[in-house]
Amino acid sequence: LAPWVPVVGLEIHAQISSNSKLFSGSQVQFAAPPNSLVSFFDASLPGTLPVLNRRCVEAAVMTGLALNCSINKKSLFDRKHYFYADLPAGYQITQQRVPIAVNGSLSYNLCIDNKMSQMVTKTVRIKQIQLEQDSGKSLHDDTRSQTLVDLNRAGVGLMEVVMEPDMCCGEEAAAAVRELQLILQTLGSSQAVMAEGQLRVDANVSVHHPGEPYGVRTEVKNINSIRFLAKAIDYEIQRQIEELENGGTILNETRAFDSKLGCTVPMRDKEGKQDYRFMPEPNLPPLILYDAKSLPANMNHQQVINIDWIHERLPDLPSVKREKLVEQYGILPEHSFTLLNEDGLAEFFESVVKRTQMKPKKVIGWILKDLLSYLKQHSLTVKESPVSSFLLADLLNLLEKKEISSTAAKQVLAELWKGEGKTPLEIVKEQKLELLQDQKELEQICQAVIDGQENE
Amino acid sequence: QKVSVEVLDHLEHLALVDFRDSEGVDWLQKAIQFADQLHEVNTDGVEPMDSVLEDRCLYLREDDVTEGNCTKELLGNAREKVEEYFVAPPGNIPLPKLEERETFLQGS
Numbered sequence: 320l321a322p323w324v325p326v327v328g329l330e331i332h333a334q335i336s337s338n339s340k341l342f343s344g345s346q347v348q349f350a351a352p353p354n355s356l357v358s359f360f361d362a363s364l365p366g367t368l369p370v371l372n373r374r375c376v377e378a379a380v381m382t383g384l385a386l387n388c389s390i391n392k393k394s395l396f397d398r399k400h401y402f403y404a405d406l407p408a409g410y411q412i413t414q415q416r417v418p419i420a421v422n423g424s425l426s427y428n429l430c431i432d433n434k435m436s437q438m439v440t441k442t443v444r445i446k447q448i449q450l451e452q453d454s455g456k457s458l459h460d461d462t463r464s465q466t467l468v469d470l471n472r473a474g475v476g477l478m479e480v481v482m483e484p485d486m487c488c489g490e491e492a493a494a495a496v497r498e499l500q501l502i503l504q505t506l507g508s509s510q511a512v513m514a515e516g517q518l519r520v521d522a523n524v525s526v527h528h529p530g531e532p533y534g535v536r537t538e539v540k541n542i543n544s545i546r547f548l549a550k551a552i553d554y555e556i557q558r559q560i561e562e563l564e565n566g567g568t569i570l571n572e573t574r575a576f577d578s579k580l581g582c583t584v585p586m587r588d589k590e591g592k593q594d595y596r597f598m599p600e601p602n603l604p605p606l607i608l609y610d611a612k613s614l615p616a617n618m619n620h621q622q623v624i625n626i627d628w629i630h631e632r633l634p635d636l637p638s639v640k641r642e643k644l645v646e647q648y649g650i651l652p653e654h655s656f657t658l659l660n661e662d663g664l665a666e667f668f669e670s671v672v673k674r675t676q677m678k679p680k681k682v683i684g685w686i687l688k689d690l691l692s693y694l695k696q697h698s699l700t701v702k703e704s705p706v707s708s709f710l711l712a713d714l715l716n717l718l719e720k721k722e723i724s725s726t727a728a729k730q731v732l733a734e735l736w737k738g739e740g741k742t743p744l745e746i747v748k749e750q751k752l753e754l755l756q757d758q759k760e761l762e763q764i765c766q767a768v769i770d771g772q773e774n775e
Numbered sequence: 776q777k778v779s780v781e782v783l784d785h786l787e788h789l790a791l792v793d794f795r796d797s798e799g800v801d802w803l804q805k806a807i808q809f810a811d812q813l814h815e816v817n818t819d820g821v822e823p824m825d826s827v828l829e830d831r832c833l834y835l836r837e838d839d840v841t842e843g844n845c846t847k848e849l850l851g852n853a854r855e856k857v858e859e860y861f862v863a864p865p866g867n868i869p870l871p872k873l874e875e876r877e878t879f880l881q882g883s
Contacts, residue, residue: 337838344841353859354849358842362849374838395825402791404863459865467860470849594789599825604833622835 320564321528325556326536327492328484328523331499332477333509334453334516335378341452341476342369342412349515353469361474363407368602373624375476376419376606378508379450380629382478383420385502385636386445390626392608394419396450396600401593404468405455413479415597418449419606425482426638427498428656429490435653443495444483453477472516478509484523484533488556489549496520496545501637501659513544520548524555526563534559534569539583541575551576555583640665648672648679657687663701664691667708674712677719685715689732705738714743727752778804783880784873791870796879 337347345358360367383390395417398410423445431437455473457466480499486492500518503509511518525536539555542548554576559569574583609615611627635643641655644665650658658665668686672679690711694704714735718728727747734746747753755761783794783803794800846859855862873880 339836339838339840339842344836344839345843346840352846354846354861355859356843357845357849359845359849360842370836371833372838373835376835400789402867404861457863458860461865464865465857466863466865467857468863469860594785596789601826601828604826604828604831606833621837622832624835 323526323556323560323563324529325487325559326484326525326527326533327486327488327552327556328536329480329482329486329492329496330521330523331480331482331496332453332519332521333382333480333499333503333511334518335375335476335478336507336510336517337372337374337378337476339372339374340474341372341375341450343474344370345474347475348471349517351471353467354471356471357473361407361470363409369412369600371603371606372476373621375450376608376624377629378476378506379419379448379478380608380624380626381506381633382480382503382508383423383448384626384630384633385506386420386423386425386448386480388420388423388445388448390420390608391417392610392613392626393417394450394606394608396603396606397597398600399595399597401595403454403457404466405457405470405473407455407470407473411452411454412600412603413451414449416599418447419608420448421446423448425495425499425502427491427495429494435656436651438652438656441491441494443485443491446481446483448481449479451477451479484525489552492520492522492552493545493549496548497660498637500545505634505637505640522548522552522555524552524559525569526556526559534563535571537569537571537583538573539576540573540586543578547576547578550578550581551583554581558583648683650679650683654683654687657691661691661694661701667701667704670708671712671715674709675715675719677715682715685711689729693732693736706732706735710735710743717743717747721754721756723747723752723754727754778807780873780880787878787880788870794879799879 334347335341339345340347340358340361343358343360345361346356348356358367360369380390394414396412397415399413399415400410402409424442425445426440426442428438428440431439453472453475455468455470457468459466482495486495496518500511500513503511503518509517513519520542522539522542523536524539525534527534537555537559539551542551555574562569570585573586575586576583608624608626610625614623614625637659641652641659644650644655644658645652658668664686667690668679668683671686672682675682690704690706693699693706694701711732714728714731717723717731718725723731730750730752731743731746734741734750735743741749755764778800783800787793794803850856850859850861853861870876
């Protein structure tokens with residue numbers, strides 16, 4: 320049987336982290352009373368016009384730069400037409416012809432055979448990043464055969480990140496999305512929390528035989544977590560292979576991932592191929608961005624976005640942070656991955672290192688094995704840890720000064736975990752865990768044990 | 776060149792317009808003919824202009840919350856509402872196929 324080559328591409332929508340919406344001044348907030356965060360423009364009332372939010376443009380430029388894209392100094396807005404109850408205007412304002420950023424790349428890492436010690440770096444090309452409006456939310460009420468529409472989300476700014484089909488399986492897609500999520504969170508351009516709909520991923524999947532043209536692709540939607548992303552893609556690849564090996568064909572359709580059943584199912588409500596009748600948005604002139612060279616002399620600062628200014632102020636990206644951690648503290652690359660993977664863990668680690676004489680290479684063991692496993696067991700975030708970095712540092716100092724043994728230290732940590740406000744030193748004294756250093760005292764104890772043996 | 780029935784049907788589906796009668800279709804034909812005159816101009820090497828606003832400055836707004844909180848007004852014109860939600864049919868109701876709907880196009 321000829322081998323199959325799966326091909327996976329991703330379209331990712333990241334909600335921009337901003338106070339107000341892309342083209343209007345209503346608030347961006349998750350979970351608010353229905354239709355309370357909606358302006359006349361968002362509700363598409365006649366006579367309203369879009370006004371572009373500066374912060375959203377900056378977020379897109381930052382993200383484009385972080386993903387090694389070329390930023391288009393002139394980009395355009397278009398209307399994409401389709402009818403749906405949560406799209407009151409009947410069209411979405413997007414950037415179809417000339418988006419704000421193109422031709423970038425994202426590097427991500429994969430463990431070979433699930434071994435973190437064996438990591439390989441892969442790259443996926445970024446086709447483009449475009450600014451566009453989010454739609455409102457539809458709540459389907461099947462019992463009363465109606466849909467309830469909440470427009471709070473309508474008009475929120477999105478960055479659509481289009482990844483070329485350079486990936487071949489669920490694991491690669493999941494790793495790429497995870498790295499993108501970390502980058503967005505580091506930049507602050509999106510909080511990228513999938514559970515709150517701030518990061519939505521659609522996967523395009525097809526299979527073909529090596530040397531032959533690409534197969535028909537399906538689009539998989541309704542994926543709510545990175546774990547499900549990998550599952551959905553792998554299921555779809557298998558489904559397509561089985562279908563083709565049984566002599567069937569693949570339809571160019573949209574499928575939804577059913578997380579309960581672990582499979583993809585055809586989506587209803589997609590009536591044939593859509594014709595979006597793209598047209599230029601007549602109410603918005605081209606978006607012009609500047610750099611140090613092209614900066615106009617007499618323009619109001621507030622009206623000017625300088626790409627170079629933004630570039631200079633980009634924070635260290637996750638890959639750079641990891642390298643710095645490895646270089647500065649002598650920890651293993653795989654350690655740096657775990658540190659960055661947990662929100663706040665890297666900062667916790669650095670805080671402990673600052674306050675203890677113990678070598679970072681030893682501290683990392685306590686952080687990754689003892690602290691992190693406690694947190695995971697109790698489903699706590701680093702910020703919620705009952706053991707602060709100060710307390711842990713105090714404990715590790717006692718260990719480093721050989722005032723307690725390593726076993727005793729673990730006992731003290733278990734006690735600290737209860738969060739009763741005792742210091743490590745207090746616990747050591749309470750439980751009499753001090754290591755005896757006094758030579759004479761040790762001799763007396765040994766002698767007593769030997770004497771005891773002789774008497775038997 | 777006349778616009779085909781297929782294209783007219785397609786347009787009725789996409790834009791939910793109703794060409795209503797031969798006068799409506801005629802009107803459309805004339806509009807297309809009028810616009811087609813643009814093809815007579817040699818545009819080799821000329822950047823297309825898609826908006827008379829192209830030299831205008833796109834105004835950038837500060838990221839402040841200045842609108843919203845007008846639920847009552849927005850729902851004021853809604854024919855039906857449920858606890859401050861707008862009410863819509865369960866899904867898109869597609870326009871019936873050409874053979875199945877009453878449209879002037881059927882006769883063409």
